[in-house]
Amino acid sequence: MAQHAARPRNTGLKDWxxxxxxxxxxxxxxxxxxxxxxxxxxxxxxxxxxxxxxxSNLFVGATxxxxxxxxxxxxxxxxxxxxxxxxxxAIVPLQIGARDVAFPFVNSLGFWLFFFGGTxxxxxxxxxxxxxxxxxAYPPLSGTTYSSxxxxxxxxxxxxIAGLGTLIGGINFLVTIINMRAPGMTFMRMPLFTWxxxxxxxxxxxxxxxxxxxxxxxxxDRIFGxxxxxxxxxxxxxxxxxLFWIFGHPEVYILILPAFGIISExxxxxxxxxxxGYSAMVFATIVIGFLGFMVWAHHMFTVGxxxxxxxxxxxxxxxxxxxxxxxxxxWLLTMWGGQIRFxxxxxxxxxxxxxxxxxxxxxxxxxxxxxxxxxxxxxxVVAHFHYVIVxxxxxxxxxxxxxxxxxxxxxxxxxTIGKWNFWLFFIxxxxxxxxxHFLGLTGMPRRVYTYMAGQxxxxxxxxxxxxxxxxxxxxxxFLWNAFVTSRKAEKAPADPxxxxxxxxxxxxxxPEYNFAQTPRVRGLDALWVEKMAGNKGMTPAxxxxxxxxxxxxxxxxxMSVGFFIAGFGFIYHQTIVSVVGLLxxxxxxxxxxxxxxxxxxxxxxxxxxxxxxxxx
Amino acid sequence: MIHDHGVLPAExxxxxxEGRNKVLGFWLFLGGETxLFGSLFATYLALKESFVGxxxxxxxxxxxxxxxxxxxxxxxxxxxxxxxxxMHKHNTKLMQLWFGITVILGAGFLGLEVYEFYHxxxxxxxxxxxxxxxxxxxxxxxxxxxxxxxxxxxxxxxAQLAKKGLTxxxxxxxxxxxxxxxxxxxxxxxxxxxxxxxxxVGA
Numbered sequence: 157m158a159q160h161a162a163r164p165r166n167t168g169l170k171d172w173x174x175x176x177x178x179x180x181x182x183x184x185x186x187x188x189x190x191x192x193x194x195x196x197x198x199x200x201x202x203x204x205x206x207x208x209x210x211x212s213n214l215f216v217g218a219t220x221x222x223x224x225x226x227x228x229x230x231x232x233x234x235x236x237x238x239x240x241x242x243x244x245x246a247i248v249p250l251q252i253g254a255r256d257v258a259f260p261f262v263n264s265l266g267f268w269l270f271f272f273g274g275t276x277x278x279x280x281x282x283x284x285x286x287x288x289x290x291x292x293a294y295p296p297l298s299g300t301t302y303s304s305x306x307x308x309x310x311x312x313x314x315x316x317i318a319g320l321g322t323l324i325g326g327i328n329f330l331v332t333i334i335n336m337r338a339p340g341m342t343f344m345r346m347p348l349f350t351w352x353x354x355x356x357x358x359x360x361x362x363x364x365x366x367x368x369x370x371x372x373x374x375x376x377d378r379i380f381g382x383x384x385x386x387x388x389x390x391x392x393x394x395x396x397x398x399l400f401w402i403f404g405h406p407e408v409y410i411l412i413l414p415a416f417g418i419i420s421e422x423x424x425x426x427x428x429x430x431x432x433g434y435s436a437m438v439f440a441t442i443v444i445g446f447l448g449f450m451v452w453a454h455h456m457f458t459v460g461x462x463x464x465x466x467x468x469x470x471x472x473x474x475x476x477x478x479x480x481x482x483x484x485x486x487w488l489l490t491m492w493g494g495q496i497r498f499x500x501x502x503x504x505x506x507x508x509x510x511x512x513x514x515x516x517x518x519x520x521x522x523x524x525x526x527x528x529x530x531x532x533x534x535x536x537v538v539a540h541f542h543y544v545i546v547x548x549x550x551x552x553x554x555x556x557x558x559x560x561x562x563x564x565x566x567x568x569x570x571x572t573i574g575k576w577n578f579w580l581f582f583i584x585x586x587x588x589x590x591x592x593h594f595l596g597l598t599g600m601p602r603r604v605y606t607y608m609a610g611q612x613x614x615x616x617x618x619x620x621x622x623x624x625x626x627x628x629x630x631x632x633x634f635l636w637n638a639f640v641t642s643r644k645a646e647k648a649p650a651d652p653x654x655x656x657x658x659x660x661x662x663x664x665x666x667p668e669y670n671f672a673q674t675p676r677v678r679g680l681d682a683l684w685v686e687k688m689a690g691n692k693g694m695t696p697a698x699x700x701x702x703x704x705x706x707x708x709x710x711x712x713x714x715m716s717v718g719f720f721i722a723g724f725g726f727i728y729h730q731t732i733v734s735v736v737g738l739l740x741x742x743x744x745x746x747x748x749x750x751x752x753x754x755x756x757x758x759x760x761x762x763x764x765x766x767x768x769x770x771x772x
Numbered sequence: 773m774i775h776d777h778g779v780l781p782a783e784x785x786x787x788x789x790e791g792r793n794k795v796l797g798f799w800l801f802l803g804g805e806t807x808l809f810g811s812l813f814a815t816y817l818a819l820k821e822s823f824v825g826x827x828x829x830x831x832x833x834x835x836x837x838x839x840x841x842x843x844x845x846x847x848x849x850x851x852x853x854x855x856x857x858x859m860h861k862h863n864t865k866l867m868q869l870w871f872g873i874t875v876i877l878g879a880g881f882l883g884l885e886v887y888e889f890y891h892x893x894x895x896x897x898x899x900x901x902x903x904x905x906x907x908x909x910x911x912x913x914x915x916x917x918x919x920x921x922x923x924x925x926x927x928x929x930x931a932q933l934a935k936k937g938l939t940x941x942x943x944x945x946x947x948x949x950x951x952x953x954x955x956x957x958x959x960x961x962x963x964x965x966x967x968x969x970x971x972x973v974g975a
Contacts, residue, residue: 258793258797259793259797262797323804327797327800327801327804328797330797330800331793331796331797331800334796335789335792335793335796336789336793361800361803361804362803362804362807363807364804365804365805365807365808365811366807366808366811368808368811369808369811369812369815370811372910373815373906373910376899376906376910377906380899380900381899381900382899382900382905382906382910383900383901383902383903383905383906384815384819384903384906384907384910386903389822389824389901389902389903390819390822390823390824390902390903390904391819391822391903391906392818392819392822392903395815395818395819398814399811399814399815402811746928749928749929749932749945750928750932752936752941
C-alpha cells in the first residue's frame with residue numbers, strides 16, 4: 157500500500173490558492189464572479205448615464221463602444237457563467253450524495269483558468285484600451301484594419317483561456333453526475349437543479365469548442381496574418397457569425413437552464429409540494445438543450461441566408477416555446493394549492509416567472525423572420541435579451557443565493573434586507589428594460605452612444621436610466637446583506653427551509669467530506685421521503701469509516717498563471733514570453749502526470765467530532 | 773488505490789472509481805474535440821476554393837507522401853490496440869514494445885508532415901498567402917499538433933511504466949492515451965479524404 161500523506165493543514169491564502177474542495181471552489185467562483193458582476197454593472201450604469209439625456213458628452217465614441225463590449229462580455233463570460241458554476245460546485249455533489257466531484261484537480265484548474273482569463277481581459281482597460289467591437293466581435297470590425305489597438309486581442313486571448321476553464325468544468329460535472337451518485341440516486345430521482353447542471357454541462361461540452369475555433373481563427377488573423385476574414389484574400393466574414401452563434405445560442409441555454417433548475421427547487425420547497433410534473437420537467441430540460449443547437453442562425457436572419465434557411469430556423473426557434481411553456485405551467489401548478497412561503501428566495505422565483513414569460517414572448521416575436529427585419533439591431537432586441545438574462549437568469553441566481561447561502565456559508569441571509577433587495581432589483585429591472593421595448597419599436601438603434609432630441613425617445617431613456625440606478629441600489633443592498641450576515645454569530649441549522657433534497661440532510665456549512673456516511677436514496681426528494689417516513693435523517697448505505705480525500709495542489713494556479721503569461725506574449729507578439737508561459741503550463745501537466753497524488757484520510761474520530769451536535 | 777502486491781484485475785483501467793471517471797471523462801472530452809475538428813473542417817470546406825491566384829490544392833498535393841503518412845498513422849493506431857491488449861494480459865514488456873512502436877510511427881508521421889509543409893512553403897502556399905492557406909494549415913496543423921502532443925504524452929507514459937510498473941493508476945493513463953490516439957487517427961482519415969482526395973479530384 158502506498159503511503160498516504162498526513163492531513164494537510166493549509167490556512168489563509170495558501171488554503172484558497174491550493175484547495176480542491178468543491179465547496180471552497182464554489183465560494184471562489186461566487187466571489188470572483190460577483191466581482192466581475194459588479195464591474196459589468198458599473199459599465200452598464202455608465203452607459204445608462206450617457207444615454208439619460210439626448211446628445212450627452214459623458215462617454216462618447218470609442219469609450220462607449222468599450223463599455224458596451226466589456227459589459228456584454230463580462231456579464232456573460234465572467235459573471236453569469238462563474239456564478240452558475242459557484243452554485244453547481246456548492247450544491248450538485250451534495251444533491252447526489254457524493255463526497256466530491258469526479259475531478260477535484262480539474263475543478264480547481266477550471267476556476268483558475270476562468271479567473272486569469274477574466275483578469276487578462278480586464279487588464280486591457282489599463283493597457284491601451286478595452287476591446288470595442290461588441291461582445292459578438294464580428295469581423296471585419298474586429299480585424300486589425302478596424303480594430304488596430306490590442307483591445308480585441310485581449311478579448312480573443314482572455315476568452316480563450318476562460319473558455320478552456322469552462323469546458324473542463326463542464327466535463328467534470330458530467331462525469332460527477334454520471335459516476336458519483338449515491339446508491340439509489342437514479343437519474344429520474346435527481347433534483348431538477350442537478351438535472352439542469354447536467355444538461356448545461358453537456359451544452360458547454362458541445363458548444364464551447366465552436367467558439368474556441370472561432371477565436372483561434374480571429375487570433376490567427378490578428379496575430380499571425382492569416383486570411384480567414386480578409387475578404388480581399390478569399391476570407392469570409394459570415395463564417396465567424398456561424399461559428400460564434402453555433403456557440404452563442406447554446407450559451408443562452410447554458411445560462412438559463414441552471415436558473416430553471418434553481419426555480420424548480422425553490423418553488424417546490426416553498427410551496428411544500430413535490431414539483432409538479434417532474435418527468436415532464438426533466439424531458440423539457442433535455443428538449444430545450446437539444447433544440448438550443450438547432451436555432452443559431454436566428455441571430456443572422458438579416459445576413460441574407462435566403463427564405464428557406466430563415467423559415468427553418470424561425471420554426472425551430474418557435475418550437476422552443478413548447479418545452480419552456482411546459483416549465484412555466486409546471487411551476488404554476490406546483491404553487492397551486494401549496495402552502496406558499498414568500499421568503500426572499502421564493503420572491504425572486506415567483507418574480508422570475510412573469511418576467512421570463514415576457515422575455516420568452518418577445519423571443520417568439522423575434523423568431524418571426526420577416527418581423528425580425530424590423531426589430532433587428534434595435535432596442536427591442538436589447539429589451540428582449542435582458543428580460544431573459546437578467547429577469548430570467550439573474551433572478552434565478554439571486555434566488556439560488558438566498559436559498560443555498562446557509563449551506564454554503566453556514567449563516568442565513570437577513571430576510572428583511574433580502575426583501576428590500578428583491579423589490580428594489582425587481583422594480584429597477586422593469587423600469588430599466590420595459591421602456592426599451594418601445595424605444596426599439598419606435599426605431600432607436602442599439603449600440604449607439606447618443607440620439608437626437610425630438611424623436612420621442614427622451615422619456616423612455618430617462619426612465620431606463622432611473623431604473624438602472626434603482627437596480628444598482630438593489631445590488632448594493634445584497635452586498636450589504638452579505639456583509640451583515642458575515643458579522644452575525646448565529647449559525648444556520650442543517651435544514652432551515654424544511655426542504656426536500658439531500659443537501660439539507662447534512663450540517664450547514666457542509667463539512668469537508670460532505671456525508672459522514674454515504675446516504676441510501678429511497679425516492680425522489682430523498683430527504684422528504686425520510687421525513688414522511690418519520691426518520692430523523694438519511695439511512696446510511698455504508699458503515700462509518702475513514703474518508704479518503706484528494707490533496708490540495710498549487711499546480712492549477714501555476715498552470716493558469718502560465719496561460720496568463722502566454723496570453724500576454726501572443727497579444728504583444730512576444731514569442732519568447734509565449735513560450736515561457738506555455739512551458740509553465742506543460743511543466744504543470746508533466747508534474748501532475750508524474751507525481752501520483754495519494755491523497756489523505758480523515759479519521760473516524762474527527763468525523764464524529766464534526767458531526768457532534770448536528771440537528772436536523 | 774494502489775496495491776503493489778495484489779493481483780491486478782483483468783481490466784486494470786476500470787478497477788477504481790478514479791480510473792472509471794478518467795475513462796468516461798476522456799470519452800466526453802473527445803466529444804468536445806469532435807466539435808472542435810468539425811468546426812475546423814467546416815471552415816476548411818468554406819474556404820478551400822479561395823486560393824486567390826495562389827497554387828490550387830490540385831497543383832499542390834502529392835498523394836504519394838500523404839499516402840505514406842496515412843499508412844504510418846493507421847498502423848500506429850493498430851499497434852496501440854496491441855499495446856492495450858498486452859496491458860489486459862498484464863504483459864508490461866509487450867506493452868512497452870507496442871506503445872514504443874506507436875510512438876516511433878507517430879514521430880515518422882510528424883516528420884513527413886514537416887517535410888510536406890516545408891515543400892508547400894517553397895511553392896508559395898503559406899498560412900498568410902490566402903484564405904485556403906489559412907484554413908489548410910489551421911486544420912492540418914491542429915491535427916499535427918495533436919499528433920505531437922500524443923507522441924510526447926505516450927513517451928512520458930512509457931517512462932512512468934518503466935518506473936512505476938503496471939498498476940491501477942498507470943493503466944487508465946495508457947487506456948485514455950490509446951483512446952486519444954485512435955481519435956487522432958480517425959481525424960486523419962477525414963483529413964485524408966476531405967483535404968487531400970477531394971483536393972485532387974473534387975475541383
